[in-house]
Each structure stands twice: as C-alpha cells, then as structure tokens.
Amino acid sequence: RRLMKIFWPGPLTMILRKKASIPDIVTAGLPTVGIRVPSHPVALSLIRALQKPIAAPSANVFGYMSPTRVRHVAKSFADRVPLVLDGGDSAYGIESTIVSFRQQGVFIHRHGAISIEELSEHVRIVEDERAPGTCETPGELPFHYAPMKPLRLVNGPADVRQQASSYLAFRDPPGPVKSKYVRVLSPSGDLREAASNFFSFLIELDRDDVDIIYAEKLPETGIGRAVMERLKKASRRHCLQPVDNLNYP
Known part of the structure; x- marks a missing residue:
C-alpha cells in the first residue's frame, strides 16, 4: 500500500x-x-x-x-x-x-x-x-523488445564495422560515425531524455536498407538501467535459440 x-x-x-x-x-x-x-x-x-x-x-x-x-x-x-x-x-x-x-x-x-x-x-x-x-x-524473457535487424551493443563509434548499419548513440558522438543512419538519444547525456526517445529512435533505425544496428551502451544507473536491460535482451534475439523450457510458476 x-x-x-x-x-x-x-x-x-x-x-x-x-x-x-x-x-x-x-x-x-x-x-x-x-x-x-x-x-x-x-x-x-x-x-x-x-x-x-x-x-x-x-x-x-x-x-x-x-x-x-x-x-x-x-x-x-x-x-x-x-x-x-x-x-x-x-x-x-x-x-x-x-x-x-x-x-x-x-x-x-x-x-x-x-x-x-x-x-x-x-x-x-x-x-x-x-x-x-x-x-x-x-x-x-531472455530476448524481448527487439528490432527485426540484429542489434549489437558497442562502447562507441569506433566499434562500428559495417557502413550499411544504423547507430543509436547515447550522447553526441565525439567524431564521425561510419553508420548510414545515426540517432542521438540525448545530446547532453541526460538519461531521462534518452529513455523518452529510446524506442521511438530504435524503431526508426530498424530499416530495410541496413544489415545491423549498433547501440551505444548507457550508464546503468537510474533509468539507464532499464534502457540497458532492454538493449541486452534485444541483442540476444539473433544469437539465442527459441526458449521452450521456461519455468512458469
């Protein structure tokens, strides 16, 4: 109560x-x-x-x-x-x-x-x-909240390997990003602003003409922990087998 x-x-x-x-x-x-x-x-x-x-x-x-x-x-x-x-x-x-x-x-x-x-x-x-x-x-569930495209968690733009990709940045990148599409969750690095934009921007980046989405890690504090929980689940979608032995109490 x-x-x-x-x-x-x-x-x-x-x-x-x-x-x-x-x-x-x-x-x-x-x-x-x-x-x-x-x-x-x-x-x-x-x-x-x-x-x-x-x-x-x-x-x-x-x-x-x-x-x-x-x-x-x-x-x-x-x-x-x-x-x-x-x-x-x-x-x-x-x-x-x-x-x-x-x-x-x-x-x-x-x-x-x-x-x-x-x-x-x-x-x-x-x-x-x-x-x-x-x-x-x-x-x-171990995988959930996932885009159709594979998603890979990265520390920053230097980890991008493919140009035919989308990049979800936490804050303004310090330099150019190799990806075809880039969205910044919060230019100033505000976690509340980042969370409010999270799914909307990720849906936009899940495009037909990219092969993969790179998502920059957020600080796992405050609401940032919730955003990272979703990103981790999304990143597992294309690397886990379907789950058929979950224990529902």
Missing part, C-alpha cells in the same frame, strides 16, 4: 494474487495478475467511462519493440485493429517497472520508468532467488 500511495497513478505494475473474478485468459492461467493505475488523462478517462478495469497488454507484436507513438501502433497492426486511441507520445518512453512482494521485501521483475533507486527510498529490494529460467512476466 505504501508503494501505491507514492507511485500510483504512474508507471509501476504490481504482481498480486488474483481474485476468482479475474478470468484465466487475462493471466495466461497464472494465479497472479499485474495491476497498474495509469497517470495518462486519456487512459483514466477511458477507465472512468467504462467503469471497469481494463485488461491491457502492450500495443505491439509479441517480442518486438514497444510503440511510443500512435503511428508505431498503426503501422505495426495495420488493418488488424479497428481503432487506435491517440493519447499523444509516451511520456516516459519505456514501460512500467514490474514488482512483486516477497517476505523479505520487494522483487523487481522488470526495470522500468521508476528506477531501483527511487524504489529503494521506500522499500527493501531483494535479489532473485528463483530457479534458473523462472519467468513470471513476458518482460523477463
């Missing part, structure tokens, strides 16, 4: 034991459900008009990058959905932080818009003591 009072409405999803009134199709048969109260006025207006909770998965094809603009959704689903509700660009640029509650404290399943540093000011964060391969949320 403490976290609800502090971070709701906002980008914090809590995994709780579900009630019998929640259909299994909402939770993929799991005994828990992820609950969040959004802060966006359009989402809140929709909930008030419906007068019921909304089962809302991400508006993207499974495994692909999360949309942060309405045109991303429209292009991804084309004519497969009859209506897209435009609430403007995403305020945070990345998904919510997902947590569950253990006897010893709070466990983070997915780093997101609320950082571990912010959570640690109010609760004790516990380490992962589950069996290897345990997956309770899609955000914990």
Whole structure:
C-alpha cells in the first residue's frame, strides 16, 4: 500500500494474487495478475467511462519493440485493429517497472520508468532467488523488445564495422560515425531524455536498407538501467535459440 500511495497513478505494475473474478485468459492461467493505475488523462478517462478495469497488454507484436507513438501502433497492426486511441507520445518512453512482494521485501521483475533507486527510498529490494529460467512476466524473457535487424551493443563509434548499419548513440558522438543512419538519444547525456526517445529512435533505425544496428551502451544507473536491460535482451534475439523450457510458476 505504501508503494501505491507514492507511485500510483504512474508507471509501476504490481504482481498480486488474483481474485476468482479475474478470468484465466487475462493471466495466461497464472494465479497472479499485474495491476497498474495509469497517470495518462486519456487512459483514466477511458477507465472512468467504462467503469471497469481494463485488461491491457502492450500495443505491439509479441517480442518486438514497444510503440511510443500512435503511428508505431498503426503501422505495426495495420488493418488488424479497428481503432487506435491517440493519447499523444509516451511520456516516459519505456514501460512500467514490474514488482512483486516477497517476505523479505520487494522483487523487481522488470526495470522500468521508476528506477531501483527511487524504489529503494521506500522499500527493501531483494535479489532473485528463483530457479534458473523462472519467468513470471513476458518482460523477463531472455530476448524481448527487439528490432527485426540484429542489434549489437558497442562502447562507441569506433566499434562500428559495417557502413550499411544504423547507430543509436547515447550522447553526441565525439567524431564521425561510419553508420548510414545515426540517432542521438540525448545530446547532453541526460538519461531521462534518452529513455523518452529510446524506442521511438530504435524503431526508426530498424530499416530495410541496413544489415545491423549498433547501440551505444548507457550508464546503468537510474533509468539507464532499464534502457540497458532492454538493449541486452534485444541483442540476444539473433544469437539465442527459441526458449521452450521456461519455468512458469
């Protein structure tokens, strides 16, 4: 309840034991459900008009990058959905932080818009003591949030090997970049700005006329940890075999 009072409405999803009134199709048969109260006025207006909770998965094809603009959704689903509700660009640029509650404290399943540093000011964060391969949320899959093109994490422009490539820079590069396309997440190196631009820029760089995307590493502090979590998963998509032995509790 403490976290609800502090971070709701906002980008914090809590995994709780579900009630019998929640259909299994909402939770993929799991005994828990992820609950969040959004802060966006359009989402809140929709909930008030419906007068019921909304089962809302991400508006993207499974495994692909999360949309942060309405045109991303429209292009991804084309004519497969009859209506897209435009609430403007995403305020945070990345998904919510997902947590569950253990006897010893709070466990983070997915780093997101609320950082571990912010959570640690109010609760004790516990380490992962589950069996290897345990997956309770899609955000914990070993590969996720990935572009169609292979993505390679690099320290800087000097690591670029192919000109037929896209380059996602954290801050303004100190010199020329060999890649065909370059986007800078934050010219000044601001992690919040970088996160807000992250998926939008990465979607732009996932083009047909490149062979690979190079992504510059970010500092793994604050919201930078969440961005790096997604980049690491994206970089594994083309080097891992499909996972068929995940342990869903």
